[in-house]
Amino acid sequence: MRQVTITSSGMADLVHVASLRGATYADARTVEREYEAVSVKDGAVESVTRTADRGLALRVIHRGAWGFAATDRTDDSAIRELVDEAFRRAEASASVQRRKVNLAPVAAQRGEYRTRLERDPFAVPQSERIDHLRAVDAASVGPNIKTRRSSIAAYRTRKHLVTSEGTDVSQEIVESGAGLSVLAVKAGRKPASRYDSRLVRQGGWEYVEHLDLVARAGRYRDDAEATLDAPLADERPTTLVFTPEFLALLVHESCGHPTEADRLLEHEVAFAGTTFMWPDDRGKLRYGSPQVSMTADATIPGGMGTFGWDDDGVPAMRTKLVDKGIFVGYLTSRETAGALEVPVAIGSARAEGWQHFPIVRMVNVSLDAGTTPYSELLRGVESGLLMEAPASYSLDDKRQNFHFSTQSARVIRNGELEGYVRGVAFQSLTPDFWGRCDLVADDWELHGFLSCAKGEPLQLMRVGHGAAHARFREVPIEVRE
Amino acid sequence: MTLLGADRLLAPLREGLRDVAADEADIHVHRRRAAITRYSHSSIHQNAVSDETHATVRAIVRKAVGVVTTNSLVPSDLRRALADAASLARASRPDDEWPGVADPEAIAETSSFHEETAAASAQTQAEWIGAVCAAVPKGMRAAGTSQIEVTEDAVANTRGVAAYAPATMAYLRALVLSDTYVGSGYAEELSMCSDALHPRAIAATAAEKCALDRDRIQLAPGDYEAVFEELAVAEVLRIMSLTGLGGQSVREGRSFMAGRIGERVTGENFTLLDHAMDARTIAVPFDVEGTPTQRVTLVEQGVARGPVYDRTSANAMGTRSTGHAADPSRYAAGGHAGHLSMTGGPATREQLIGAVRRGILITRFHYTNTPDPRAATMTGTTRDGTFLIEDGKITQALANVRYTMSALDLFSGIDLLGPQRLARDWWSSNGMGSVICLVPSIKVRRATITGSSPL
Numbered sequence: 001m002r003q004v005t006i007t008s009s010g011m012a013d014l015v016h017v018a019s020l021r022g023a024t025y026a027d028a029r030t031v032e033r034e035y036e037a038v039s040v041k042d043g044a045v046e047s048v049t050r051t052a053d054r055g056l057a058l059r060v061i062h063r064g065a066w067g068f069a070a071t072d073r074t075d076d077s078a079i080r081e082l083v084d085e086a087f088r089r090a091e092a093s094a095s096v097q098r099r100k101v102n103l104a105p106v107a108a109q110r111g112e113y114r115t116r117l118e119r120d121p122f123a124v125p126q127s128e129r130i131d132h133l134r135a136v137d138a139a140s141v142g143p144n145i146k147t148r149r150s151s152i153a154a155y156r157t158r159k160h161l162v163t164s165e166g167t168d169v170s171q172e173i174v175e176s177g178a179g180l181s182v183l184a185v186k187a188g189r190k191p192a193s194r195y196d197s198r199l200v201r202q203g204g205w206e207y208v209e210h211l212d213l214v215a216r217a218g219r220y221r222d223d224a225e226a227t228l229d230a231p232l233a234d235e236r237p238t239t240l241v242f243t244p245e246f247l248a249l250l251v252h253e254s255c256g257h258p259t260e261a262d263r264l265l266e267h268e269v270a271f272a273g274t275t276f277m278w279p280d281d282r283g284k285l286r287y288g289s290p291q292v293s294m295t296a297d298a299t300i301p302g303g304m305g306t307f308g309w310d311d312d313g314v315p316a317m318r319t320k321l322v323d324k325g326i327f328v329g330y331l332t333s334r335e336t337a338g339a340l341e342v343p344v345a346i347g348s349a350r351a352e353g354w355q356h357f358p359i360v361r362m363v364n365v366s367l368d369a370g371t372t373p374y375s376e377l378l379r380g381v382e383s384g385l386l387m388e389a390p391a392s393y394s395l396d397d398k399r400q401n402f403h404f405s406t407q408s409a410r411v412i413r414n415g416e417l418e419g420y421v422r423g424v425a426f427q428s429l430t431p432d433f434w435g436r437c438d439l440v441a442d443d444w445e446l447h448g449f450l451s452c453a454k455g456e457p458l459q460l461m462r463v464g465h466g467a468a469h470a471r472f473r474e475v476p477i478e479v480r481e
Numbered sequence: 482m483t484l485l486g487a488d489r490l491l492a493p494l495r496e497g498l499r500d501v502a503a504d505e506a507d508i509h510v511h512r513r514r515a516a517i518t519r520y521s522h523s524s525i526h527q528n529a530v531s532d533e534t535h536a537t538v539r540a541i542v543r544k545a546v547g548v549v550t551t552n553s554l555v556p557s558d559l560r561r562a563l564a565d566a567a568s569l570a571r572a573s574r575p576d577d578e579w580p581g582v583a584d585p586e587a588i589a590e591t592s593s594f595h596e597e598t599a600a601a602s603a604q605t606q607a608e609w610i611g612a613v614c615a616a617v618p619k620g621m622r623a624a625g626t627s628q629i630e631v632t633e634d635a636v637a638n639t640r641g642v643a644a645y646a647p648a649t650m651a652y653l654r655a656l657v658l659s660d661t662y663v664g665s666g667y668a669e670e671l672s673m674c675s676d677a678l679h680p681r682a683i684a685a686t687a688a689e690k691c692a693l694d695r696d697r698i699q700l701a702p703g704d705y706e707a708v709f710e711e712l713a714v715a716e717v718l719r720i721m722s723l724t725g726l727g728g729q730s731v732r733e734g735r736s737f738m739a740g741r742i743g744e745r746v747t748g749e750n751f752t753l754l755d756h757a758m759d760a761r762t763i764a765v766p767f768d769v770e771g772t773p774t775q776r777v778t779l780v781e782q783g784v785a786r787g788p789v790y791d792r793t794s795a796n797a798m799g800t801r802s803t804g805h806a807a808d809p810s811r812y813a814a815g816g817h818a819g820h821l822s823m824t825g826g827p828a829t830r831e832q833l834i835g836a837v838r839r840g841i842l843i844t845r846f847h848y849t850n851t852p853d854p855r856a857a858t859m860t861g862t863t864r865d866g867t868f869l870i871e872d873g874k875i876t877q878a879l880a881n882v883r884y885t886m887s888a889l890d891l892f893s894g895i896d897l898l899g900p901q902r903l904a905r906d907w908w909s910s911n912g913m914g915s916v917i918c919l920v921p922s923i924k925v926r927r928a929t930i931t932g933s934s935p936l
Contacts, residue, residue, distance in 0.1 A: 044576055044577065044578075045545065048545075049569075050549045052551055068528060069531070072533050073532070088604075089530060089603045090528065092528060092604050093518070093526075093528040095604070095608075096610050098522060126572040130572075269658070270656040271910070392850040392860065394862070396862035396883075397847045397864050398934070401932065403860050457911065478931075
């Protein structure tokens, strides 16, 4: 049962053995993941956790079909069983197959990728992390705040990929992040929450310091307290201005997911769904207004979707998905590019861990920045709402019909922010919503998600999303108590 | 994965815990072999198997808790993990609400393990898929998933708890799509036994729905009578579970039950239990703390009776754990109701549909969420079989609709219930959630539709 680390030559041997057994393609991938987290609830330490997970996967194409096996044991018998399992799965796949797997060509890769760190988050003493969180907790205290939670986490992933085509790449990715939430409760009022679990970035402890959690906790407390006593919004079509934080999620759900190329092949049709953006629509479908451009980019420093190579061994790239409102591109893997007979526009084959088969995932998918200062964008609103942070969200299986609600919304009158309103939600169709965007500001910032859910078995993927404040006209809203 | 069995799995845990340098400690081990084969366009496109072991150790020093996980079951590795956890605890602060690790209690024998299922091969899974694809009529294509999962769970602690249970799960789903029009149908089966899956029947049900799902029209928003099939009801129950059935959510005032225990929250036709020991479900008879999982009445004939608890939330609420501590890597502490049983009735599908004057039939939902957790409000779009019912008959296919409504309001209007079957909601079907339900189809007086997807 003991785990041991497999060497680079051992991985090469494994791939060689698979090739000798008839695999037309094989790759071996090791992944070691570490995670440390501290959380504080209502002033007390709630949990202190350190996790480790490591293992090895073998993926083969045999008789034109995929087989994949993974194990957290790397003793000789486990390795032999791993190879047998991968071939048994491939043989079974080949027995129900109409089209053989065809990988789009990519040159063999060699090298290393490492996250640049100023301070390794794993080296920060636990006492320092706890003291920091207790200060954050103290800043969250308010007259009606019933529950306060805050956390700090560090993540490290070491990956090594060796393929039968000569690729041999190693990566060490370190991420740092924090979580904050407050719940305000008052007799006779609906409870109000303010939270954020997307404060995460590839980088070191310096990102946690950059977040200024103490100041942020005060803002969240104020938002929740104010929302508690706020009136309901007026239910009428209005101008909505979204924060970059809110838009990051909208971009993720309504642009990132429908441009995943495996949805075209119906690989996800029974679970995650398909898309409304089909190959014949490229260059023609109006996705949004001319102010709306979106880009997938795996090279952004600090992005949660940034890497040296994806899990197909494709080097990090960037590509346009929406250009001035017109749908133009997809997120692809070698397999999906091969099936669609297009070049790999961006390598997006990613697996959460060693135990997972790589599938098409987002990298950093962002709304491109505009050139207008936020203050000027706001001045153009006679009457509207600032949507500060998303709460609930729900999408249909084509990523076309969506519903979002908000934790916190503020009134904009004559270009100035006023008090809070509550109960705001909106449902829309994706092209209709993005078609209402009349301006994107220049204050672009990057956000990180830890747990984009897709695939069977479930894979939770890290992805990044950049956005700036943006303005949308005449959006119908719902208001509920 | 070779099953280790109780003795071989518990032995390294006991060995690791011996002379631990902490006030108390426990270890939970989850071993899993997950074999998943996915297909689309009547062709297998993913075929993966993974064998994994996860040991979560907790060490407690002066009421401060440290948690460490590892993939290894070697006693020296477990001892090292316990020492690390104790070190984390020493550097932490005491938790005044720490209830202590569980005391030993009698644990019922598990009934969720089926040996033949544990031995099911990749070829068997491919044969199920081949049978589905072969049974789909010309002009249609199939996609879906076949899954075999074998697990072993064990908990040991310094007070002498030593719990062990294996389990198996077999699952097959088929989404059938038309090649010539926009339409789809869906069916699935879930069991602890692989021989309880019927690929051809699954294909036939999905294909029949797909054949009906043509020439869709859009439905105007409004309140409608409705038939919710089992998967649709399971989705609503998941929302209730995540937002309101755990002790911590009641304690913090986030639950629909908060301040309302003993009061009527739904109609009399709604009774909901958490019942992991029901022989028809798939469950481990203890939780990750080693507490035997109890049968808990959550809502009885419309009256809220109380939530489920783990040790911490039970301690805070002055009661005993019901054995519902959840995997802390996936769920917030406080209790997770993951084995729901909603009381059913005798109505056939024809009777449910026949009782609707003008309304809708919902097969299942996609990507639901809760804009108002305290009211257990759910929003989500329907998929793979949404139909208009007029004068007791299905008359028209509908474009997918958005449904937005409180579960409490929905369950206040139950007119008829069908028999229970084992089902999971959309999220839980791929492992994002962990709720498994014995759930009936229902006919309700009112379901609120708030929008329609395009045709």
